[in-house]
Amino acid sequence: MKKAYSYIRFSSAVQLKGDSLRRQLEASRAYAKQHNLELDESLQDIGVSAYTGENATEGALKKFIELVKSKQVEKGSILIIESLDRLSRQAVLKTLSLFTDILSSGVEIVTLTDGQHYTDKSINDIGQLMFSLMTMSRSHQESEIKSIRGKAAWDNKRKLALEQKKPMTRKCPNWLIVNDEMSGFILIEERAEIIKKIFELSIDGIGQRKIAKTFNEDGIQPFTSGNIWHATYIRDLIKNRALLGEYQPKHKGEPIGKPIQDYYPRVMDEGTFYRAQAETKKRLSGSSGRKGKTFSNLFTGMCKCTNCGDTYRYISSLWTPQLMCNKNYMGADCNNATRYDYKTFEIAALVELSKKSNWFEPLSDNKDKTKIEGTIAACEAKLSEINQSVSRYAELFTSVDNDLLPDAKERYVKALKQQKSTNEEIESLKTRLGNFGAKEEAIRNISESFRKLRDYEGQQLYLIRTKINKWARDNDLRFTFGCDDIKMIIGDQEFSLVRKESEGLSRTIMTNIFEGISSQRFSSEEESAARLEKVKARALAMKERGEGLDLWFNPEEDDENEWKHWT
Structure with a gap:
């Protein structure tokens, strides 16, 4: 049985909603049945243009032509198309070349709308040849007129959009x-x-x-x-x-x-x-991954082992969360086996951070910092786009025609000027940004979050803890964990956070956690004594509820070596 190939094409996928696909398929099937042909229906170019020649260079028709040239399509086979414009709508010479290449390979072409049956022999008939050329010319002219009209309409819409901000279409973002x-x-x-x-x-x-x-x-x-x-x-x-x-x-x-x-x-x-x-x-x-329902490790990605430099990892599978050296935990070559209670560490870290600044100190010159940061980010994003333009315009010099060279040069020079001015603006803004003090910035970003930690739960608590984590990362906060101590590092400053005593560190709670008492400064012995009494009262209440603890308390904050132990 002789084989036939049905080639279906239309230029817009929207036409799928119409009758084009059904119409072309049914006509091909009817012809194949009438002439006792085995029909292959796999050749379909949906939403592919024949005016630009995409179907012959990228689509299903291209694959068919490759099969024809490699002789995988037998001579005498028939390519069934609705009309010649399904094959191509390009200029006559290009269409004719495609048309004759198929015929020269021994494959016949049938056009259903006009009943033409083309072969490598029949095309020698001057009448059939002229008929095919007229059809090709008409198809190309129709598409060309549509293209010109469509471009004119689009240009007019773009002009109205530029000048009057008139919508080009009803399609728009869903806000x-x-x-x-x-x-x-x-x-x-x-x-x-x-x-x-x-x-x-x-x-x-x-x-x-x-x-x-x-x-x-x-x-x-x-x-x-x-x-x-x-x-x-x-x-x-x-x-x-x-x-x-x-x-x-x-x-x-x-x-x-x-x-x-x-x-x-x-x-x-x-x-x-x-x-x-x-x-x-x-x-x-930076540090990635899920942070749990409550952002369990507030200082994720910031904790390192003093001995080996590896991560001091958060371990949540124990009865209480702990921190320990990852290498030691995995049995690798690190002898730092000290485990620190995570909750104790977190409280101590927040307390020590609060001691470095007066959280109630008013700010007068720092309100513009966020605005400067945003402007820098905007300039850097624009610079990235300008850099791409510079590269693109530079490439034009190797490919553009001579008459377009002045325009390409003008755009290139303009882009270079924008690149230079944007770089200068970024440097100027970064200089201004460096004038803001780290202490004042810490106060602005985080003081409220510290105070709110004990007031929230659930989703609100997660958001507050996220804010603190972001602040810590932005300010280059780090911790090093040794066998006997923890050091906190902010920028180039280093502070001793915890010194391990003989009986170990079970619950080291510094007084700042109680009602924000230590956020204030006490100048007299009476005030300091009153502060200690408040801490003792809170600690006793905790003990009555079964919350045992060791309390390390420094009534004279000026001397970090004078720590008193009270239980």
């Missing part, structure tokens, strides 16, 4: 809707507030999966057709420049021309947008 007159966009305020909350949480160090989980638990409805939030949607939203009002026209997923600025209503400023990008990148490059 916006197009007004009835198609003259602009309306911001859905409720969704805008949710987006701002996402950015706020991201800047505070909350991961995308945790944000999605929090929103789902709180019953916040997602913007998409799904019924739950996903981390991937949060990730894509944080990177979406439409939030800055920017629209990038695209064709088949590829950008066309420059982005249109202020096309959409802005949801946020550039500083906030780029700070979220920077924080996301920082989280990915």
Whole structure:
């Protein structure tokens, strides 16, 4: 039985909703049945253009042509198409070349709409040849006219979008809707507030999966057709420049021309947008992984063994969480076998941090620091885009025609100037940023979080602990764990956090945890004695509840070696 191949093509996937596929298939089947042919229906190019020649260079037709040339398609086989324009809508010479190549290989072509049957012999008939050429010419002209009209319409829409910010289409981000007159966009305020909350949480160090989980638990409805939030949607939203009002026209997923600025209503400023990008990148490059329901290890990624330099790992499988050297735990070559109670360590660390600053000291010159950080992040992101433009324009010199060379040069020089000025701005901002004191910055970012730790639970506690963790990472906080001591390092400063006594360290609690008493400074002996009495009273209450503890207390904070032991 002679074999036939049905080739189905239409240029838009939207046509799948119409009758094109059914019509072409049924016509091919009817022809094959009428002529007793074995029909192969696998050749389909859905949403592939014949005007640009994509079907012959990338699509199913290309594969068929390769099979023909390698003689895997037998001579005498028939290629069934609805009309010649399904094969190609390119210029006549290109279409004719494709057409004759197939015929020269011994494969016949049947066009159903006009009843033509072409072979390598029949095409010698001048009448059939002229008929095929006229059909090719008409198909190309029709497509060319459509292309010209379509481009003119698109150019006009782009012009209106640039000049009047008129929507090019009703399709828009799902926090916006197009007004009835198609003259602009309306911001859905409720969704805008949710987006701002996402950015706020991201800047505070909350991961995308945790944000999605929090929103789902709180019953916040997602913007998409799904019924739950996903981390991937949060990730894509944080990177979406439409939030800055920017629209990038695209064709088949590829950008066309420059982005249109202020096309959409802005949801946020550039500083906030780029700070979220920077924080996301920082989280990915730092300690990663899930932090548990309560962010169990507040100082994850910051604890190292003094002996071997490996991680002092958090072990949660014991009756109480502990910290110990990872190498020693795994039986490797480190003799530091000291285990420290994690809860004790965390309290001591927070207390020692609070001693380094007066948490109630007012700030006067630090309110602009966040703004400067955001501006730096925005400039760095812009610089990345400018660098790409510089590279792209540089490549143009090797490929552009001579008449376009002046324009390419002008763009290249302009990009170089932007690159230089942006670098200078970043350096200037970083210099200003360096003028802010570490102590004042610590106060601004974390004092409230310290005080709130004992007041919250559940999701609120997780968010507070995340904020503290982010602050610690931003300020290069580190801890080294030795056999007998723990040292806390902030930048280039080092402090002794815990000295292990003869009976070991079971519960070392410094007085700062009690009602924020030690956040204040006591100048007289009477005030210091009163402070000690309050601590003793709280400790007794804890003992009555069965919470045994050892209390190391320093009534004279100026001398860290004068520690009194009271039980």
